[in-house]
Amino acid sequence: MQIKLYQVDSFSDRPFAGNPAAVCPLGAWLDDDMLQAIAEENNLSETAFFVPEGDGFRLRWFTPEAEVDLCGHATLAAAHVLYTHLHSEKPSLHFYTRSGELVVSKEDDSPALTMDFPASYPQAISGEARAGLLNFFEGALGVRPVAVASAFDYIVEFASAADVQAVVPDHGQLSLLDGRGVVITAPGDDCDFVSRCFFPKLRVNEDPVTGSAHCELAPYWFARWQQERSEFVAKQLSRRGGTVHCRITGDGHQRVELKGTVADYCQGTITLVNP
Incomplete structure (x- = not known):
């Protein structure tokens, strides 16, 4: 089995700045141990995986140690991959996550993407x-x-x-x-x-x-x-x-919009044997 991998730098307009994230589009879910193993192998702060679901995508995030409930920079990265590399033409992308529905939108005249997230008041x-x-x-x-x-x-x-x-x-x-x-x-x-x-x-x-x-x-x-x-x-x-x-x-x-740009770093292919 081969899986496409994109590595990008979120909240930056150039490589080697911002926060790196890996993004792996999937047609169907692998088991959780394999998702965790890929994230550990990538050794980035987050690896994002998404699968089409309804009119949007089910999105999950893994650090090298564990799955997390919410990740901004890897959500931004996933949206960038969908818009830039998978050629989505939707003005807004809907992600279904552990933290509810998250929406990322794109403006034609701006390179930045805007994320609509839940606010948490300390x-x-x-x-x-x-x-x-x-x-x-x-x-x-x-x-x-x-x-x-x-x-x-x-x-x-x-x-x-x-x-x-x-x-x-x-x-x-x-x-x-x-x-x-x-x-x-x-x-x-x-x-x-x-x-x-x-x-x-x-x-x-x-x-x-x-x-x-x-x-x-x-x-x-x-x-x-x-x-x-x-x-x-x-x-x-x-x-x-x-x-x-x-x-x-x-x-x-009760909501917060977070806006940022994303820079491409590299693309690759993960090859799995007997996942």
Whole structure:
């Protein structure tokens, strides 16, 4: 059996920046062990697999360690493959996932794709728990945070973008926490906010550009700045770096649009023997 593989860099307009993802279009599902083995062999932060379903596609994402509930950059990558390499002419692509229906749309006059995702509002942590976590994160990150909140990741706020850049994470300590991982953030100098993302339990110590984290970060800053604005330009300060354009939308501000570009890197074929 041969499977087509596309490797692209999401949230970037050029190769070797943004977040790399592998995309494997399938006609039918392989068993989960094989999907996990392919993701481990690819050794990227995410490999996306999709199968046609109804008027859209069933989409799943795997890190080298496990299947995950939500991934932004690999969803962007899957949509790019459908539009650019599989020649979809639909203005919007519908993906059915563990996190519900996700829609990615394309504008004719723009190279960027727009993803419509659920918003997750982090809950502030206060009292003794806050004091304990601030001390923990100061030890595990090397810089004293100013606030901490929790959604599906811990959101750790610092005073400045320089503090975020100065963080040297102890991944062993971070892997002891519950939840998916740790997202650190601060107001930006040349953008609205910055971030870095650490997921050691998923064998992704630092993710280059994390779309799903912006489903927490955009709502976090939307609430933090008392809903004074709903559109943000965000930068992830990893070594590769990347830019995510965010907009809070929907009834009750329960959706977030994430916009970014994708750059092709390579194409290949996976050959499976007795899958």
